[in-house]
Amino acid sequence: MTTDNIRKNFPLLQQMDTIYLDNAATAQRPSCVLVAVQEFYEQKNANPLRGFYPLSLEATESYQEARKTVQEFIHAEEPEEIIFTRNTTESLNLVAYSYGLNFLKEGDEIAVTIMEHHSNLLPWQMVSRMTGAKLHYLECTSEGELTDEELQKGINERTRLVAVTQVSNVLGCVNPIQKITEMAHRVGAVVVVDGAQSVPHMPVDVQALDADFLAFSGHKLMGPMGIGCLYGKRELLEKMPPFLTGGEMIDSVYRDGAVFAPQKFEAGTVNAAGAVGLAAAIRYLQEKGFDYIQKKELELTQRAMEGLGALPYVHILGSKDPANHTGIVSFTIDGVHPHDVSEILSSDGIDVRAGHHCAQPLLEYLGVRSSTRASMMFYNTPEEIDALIESVSTIRRRMGYGE
Ligand code: PMP
Numbered sequence: 001m002t003t004d005n006i007r008k009n010f011p012l013l014q015q016m017d018t019i020y021l022d023n024a025a026t027a028q029r030p031s032c033v034l035v036a037v038q039e040f041y042e043q044k045n046a047n048p049l050r051g052f053y054p055l056s057l058e059a060t061e062s063y064q065e066a067r068k069t070v071q072e073f074i075h076a077e078e079p080e081e082i083i084f085t086r087n088t089t090e091s092l093n094l095v096a097y098s099y100g101l102n103f104l105k106e107g108d109e110i111a112v113t114i115m116e117h118h119s120n121l122l123p124w125q126m127v128s129r130m131t132g133a134k135l136h137y138l139e140c141t142s143e144g145e146l147t148d149e150e151l152q153k154g155i156n157e158r159t160r161l162v163a164v165t166q167v168s169n170v171l172g173c174v175n176p177i178q179k180i181t182e183m184a185h186r187v188g189a190v191v192v193v194d195g196a197q198s199v200p201h202m203p204v205d206v207q208a209l210d211a212d213f214l215a216f217s218g219h220k221l222m223g224p225m226g227i228g229c230l231y232g233k234r235e236l237l238e239k240m241p242p243f244l245t246g247g248e249m250i251d252s253v254y255r256d257g258a259v260f261a262p263q264k265f266e267a268g269t270v271n272a273a274g275a276v277g278l279a280a281a282i283r284y285l286q287e288k289g290f291d292y293i294q295k296k297e298l299e300l301t302q303r304a305m306e307g308l309g310a311l312p313y314v315h316i317l318g319s320k321d322p323a324n325h326t327g328i329v330s331f332t333i334d335g336v337h338p339h340d341v342s343e344i345l346s347s348d349g350i351d352v353r354a355g356h357h358c359a360q361p362l363l364e365y366l367g368v369r370s371s372t373r374a375s376m377m378f379y380n381t382p383e384e385i386d387a388l389i390e391s392v393s394t395i396r397r398r399m400g401y402g403e
Pocket of ligand 1: 025087088089090117167168169194197358
């Protein structure tokens with residue numbers, strides 16, 4: 001399979017005249033995803049889960065099939081453990097509002113890593129404020145490692161919840177989720193895993209990880225925007241109250257109360273077309289296979305790290321090992337602000353991200369205010385990486401530094 005053939009599946013990659021290296025923010029979509037969404041609206045559009053007429057039943061069937069596709073993809077035990085949401089952020093807020101506010105109290109501790117995206121930090125700051133539970137930061141090394149010592153210190157008999165990203169959106173490092181769930185479960189804490197940057201790039205098995213919750217977004221794995229997932233263990237979901245209330249999520253409603261349906265977390269009309277598009281994206285990923293995807297992404301990362309790392313004024317954040325970057329290379333350039341770096345790269349037709357990447361505590365902890373991030377997907381090419389390196393190598397000169 002050549003990259004050229006793969007790129008033909010992506011209409012925007014065919015049309016755009018820039019090099020897209022902001023895949024960690026959102027991926028591009030293959031035509032099969034666009035077609036799946038269009039077909040849903042052209043052929044099956046009715047409000048799912050409501051009507052008893054054939055069109056609505058078909059819409060329901062497609063929606064539930066998509067749930068099954070997600071279940072099998074992340075190896076959940078049952079489809080009922082998959083909740084469709086808008087994105088990772090909503091999934092994590094669901095856990096914070098429904099589990100955090102109801103099962104945590106003063107005297108408890110919430111352990112969060114210093115490298116969390118704001119989406120897996122602000123909800124726990126809110127729970128801490130509202131319940132009195134104490135927020136404890138698990139700090140990492142400058143390479144992004146969460147050492148055993150740090151984990152043992154931070155996950156103790158007071159810990160009731162651990163919030164951890166599987167892959168950092170700044171460093172790209174892969175965290176030892178299995179070890180963390182073992183340690184957390186030993187003290188009776190639940191583990192909330194942010195899978196936004198892992199699920200699109202590596203096989204994820206929630207049962208093998210023994211994660212209690214796992215959140216991810218459709219748009220980062222080439223699905224539509226506005227659809228995301230939350231996995232939760234059945235016994236936890238069963239005891240949690242709904243996050244949002246209203247239509248669709250009830251068995252019956254009385255003047256003074258209601259009995260909730262098992263699908264109590266999906267209030268209101270659902271994003272069935274989004275779920276169908278996400279299922280198409282998952283099938284596309286599965287067709288390519290993670291062996292191929294990981295090999296390609298590692299080659300690109302290696303190339304980027306070697307080329308950028310050879311420039312003495314460039315500093316790559318995180319691990320020295322490209323295998324521990326998940327396609328993410330964040331860097332700083334001596335004397336040049338990342339916003340200027342991204343503007344210059346943009347003027348050379350290269351799309352990257354600059355800023356704090358919604359992980360301000362991590363950057364502050366690492367002693368950098370912001371960074372430039374190039375993030376790759378298997379459809380990127382070695383030539384695109386070479387163009388990035390070439391452009392970066394001219395930046396200091398163009399800023400007047402004479403190199
Ligand atoms: N967590 C991580 C690690 C992320 O990289 C992102 C997206 N940048 C999010 C959470 C939030 O994802 P979304 O905006 O799709 O909710």
